[in-house]
Amino acid sequence: MDAFQYLEKVGGVARTRQLLAAGYSRRDIARLPSKGAKQPRRGIFMLADHRPELATALRYNSYVSCASAAQHYGLWIRKAPDLHHLACDHGHGTGFIRHRTMRFEPHPSLPIAAVEDVVLHAMACLAPPASTAMAVSAVRLHGVPLELLKEQLQGDRSRPVLNALKDLDLRAESIVEVDAQHLLRTHGIAFDAQVAIPGIGRVDLLLEEFLIIEVDGFAFHSDRKALRNDLARNNASTINGYLVLRYPPEVIWFEPERVIAEIQAVLKLRRDDPARLVDGFAQPSPGVSGISPVLGFQYRR
Known part of the structure; x- marks a missing residue:
């Protein structure tokens, strides 16, 4: 060329x-x-x-890092940042977010920080779940050792870092799963992730040993075979006594209140009156709305 x-x-x-x-x-x-x-x-x-972030990096003799470098490495991020994130060891220039520490060799030809530095900067800069999504994807996609992240950040006691380390869960297999887990944590809802259930398979989230939460990715039902497989899983879940709630990414991201309300309603109904979910189709309790299609499922006692 x-x-x-x-x-x-x-x-x-x-x-x-x-x-x-x-x-x-x-x-x-x-x-x-x-x-x-x-x-x-x-x-x-x-x-x-x-690429404007590369031009800005060259202009200020710096390296693209943190959220601005996520796309280059294929790290999970929902949208590009409004301001460029640059790593540099000087104080010149304005109009960008500055990261001063670089611990690893940058990209050999492009003005982009090493993937390890990109994630370390994100952990100290971004709030969960943005920071944890980038970290989980770096570990899963690039083999960045989790222990390396912990070792490099162990001396940092800032709130963003502590929150990110606390929320880091390598069981998540996509950005929307990271966001769903974070949503449950912030509302005090305990869960187990990527649970293998006999007769059903691996499920994204399991709550109180009876409620399955499936987070459908963008390729959900991309063909008839995928549709048949998911319908079979739903049927197997019901036969084995589990309830199932399914959510696409846009609902997790843009209607989190609805997601939490539906989950809490199902959990409350089971705690308050478990008989309503056994031996036949139950009717929703007074005041419960938007979840009646799933209330006919039985749960495992």
């Missing part, structure tokens, strides 16, 4: 020394402006379609 194609590949922005290190001659680099690349400052080449 030529220098222009390389520039496109690395996010649309690069320093001269990066281009030289990639094997391009100064003559190759000198041709870039004629092909549409701009030079916002000496030694930096930029395409119109560039």
